[in-house]
Amino acid sequence: MIILVTGGGSGIGLELSRQLVACGNTVIICGRDPDRLAEAARLTGAQAIAGDVTLAADQDRILSDIQAEHGRLDLLINNAGIFLAYDFKSDTDTLRKIESEIAINATAPLTLTWRALPLLEKSARPAVLFIGSGVAFVASPGTPIYSGTKALIHHCAQTLRHQLRPHGITIFEAMPPVVDTDMAKALKSDNFKKMKPADLVRDILKGLRRDQTELLLGQSRQIRLLSRIAPAFLFRQFAKTEFH
Numbered sequence: 001m002i003i004l005v006t007g008g009g010s011g012i013g014l015e016l017s018r019q020l021v022a023c024g025n026t027v028i029i030c031g032r033d034p035d036r037l038a039e040a041a042r043l044t045g046a047q048a049i050a051g052d053v054t055l056a057a058d059q060d061r062i063l064s065d066i067q068a069e070h071g072r073l074d075l076l077i078n079n080a081g082i083f084l085a086y087d088f089k090s091d092t093d094t095l096r097k098i099e100s101e102i103a104i105n106a107t108a109p110l111t112l113t114w115r116a117l118p119l120l121e122k123s124a125r126p127a128v129l130f131i132g133s134g135v136a137f138v139a140s141p142g143t144p145i146y147s148g149t150k151a152l153i154h155h156c157a158q159t160l161r162h163q164l165r166p167h168g169i170t171i172f173e174a175m176p177p178v179v180d181t182d183m184a185k186a187l188k189s190d191n192f193k194k195m196k197p198a199d200l201v202r203d204i205l206k207g208l209r210r211d212q213t214e215l216l217l218g219q220s221r222q223i224r225l226l227s228r229i230a231p232a233f234l235f236r237q238f239a240k241t242e243f244h
């Protein structure tokens with residue numbers, strides 16, 4: 001399969017490309033830092049195309065490189081993301097943080113998916129995987145915007161699944177719990193254990209092979225259940241999370 005992993009230079013994206021290449025797939029990774037990306041490509045055997053997924057010109061260039069070299073795309077994995085913990089009122093950079101977190105986590109996965117449709121339609125079995133989060137089901141008090149972006153992706157994954165199914169395109173969404181990557185380095189709480197990226201990706205790939213379109217991983221299953229039966233309790237537990 002020809003697979004594009006956004007944010008493939010580190011963390012979950014790096015592990016996705018490692019395991020997908022090991023299964024015999026051709027994996028293309030993108031990210032903003034060209035050095036980190038080149039090192040990830042060397043480690044995993046993926047192909048690197050540096051680019052910022054929030055920029056239309058970079059999205060077009062990444063997709064036209066794939067078109068020129070491979071002629072199709074079988075799986076788009078929208079994984080790139082940022083996680084910003086700050087105080088909405090007192091932070092000195094709130095406006096920029098609001099815009100960049102929504103642009104990277106919410107707008108880019110959707111605009112890239114739209115731009116990739118013609119390439120995906122050249123595949124015999126096209127699919128898109130959104131890397132969401134268990135916090136799609138709970139507002140996470142220390143991060144004013146992040147959980148909202150993942151809730152948006154959760155809703156959009158459901159609507160796109162419905163709209164694109166008649167066109168033969170399958171939409172998957174994976175909702176990880178807290179995972180032991182750079183993104184979660186500062187997170188501390190007695191309420192969760194960080195999942196290892198290798199275990200997370202093994203479970204995601206198992207779910208994809210079984211055609212499970214909504215993948216609740218690790219503690220995300222409990223988060224969804226608690227969001228339905230005890231939402232105030234769940235919110236209070238998340239409010240105890242420390243960021244340092």
Ligand SMILES: NC(=O)c1ccc[n+]([C@@H]2O[C@H](COP(=O)([O-])OP(=O)(O)OC[C@H]3O[C@@H](n4cnc5c(N)ncnc54)[C@H](OP(=O)(O)O)[C@@H]3O)[C@@H](O)[C@H]2O)c1
Pocket residue numbers: 006007008009010011012013030031032033034036051052053054078079080081082083104131132133134175176177178179180181182183184
């Ligand atoms: N770690 C967790 O606890 C956790 C839990 C649930 C869900 N997730 C989700 O899993 C995904 C991956 O997170 P992670 O933990 O692996 O974080 P990570 O290690 O910080 O990796 C994020 C990657 O995204 C790339 N990226 C960020 N902005 C980008 C942009 N504008 N264009 C292209 N690439 C960009 C980064 O590379 P550059 O900076 O070089 O661009 C980086 O390689 C995210 O969507 C995150 O929300 C993470």
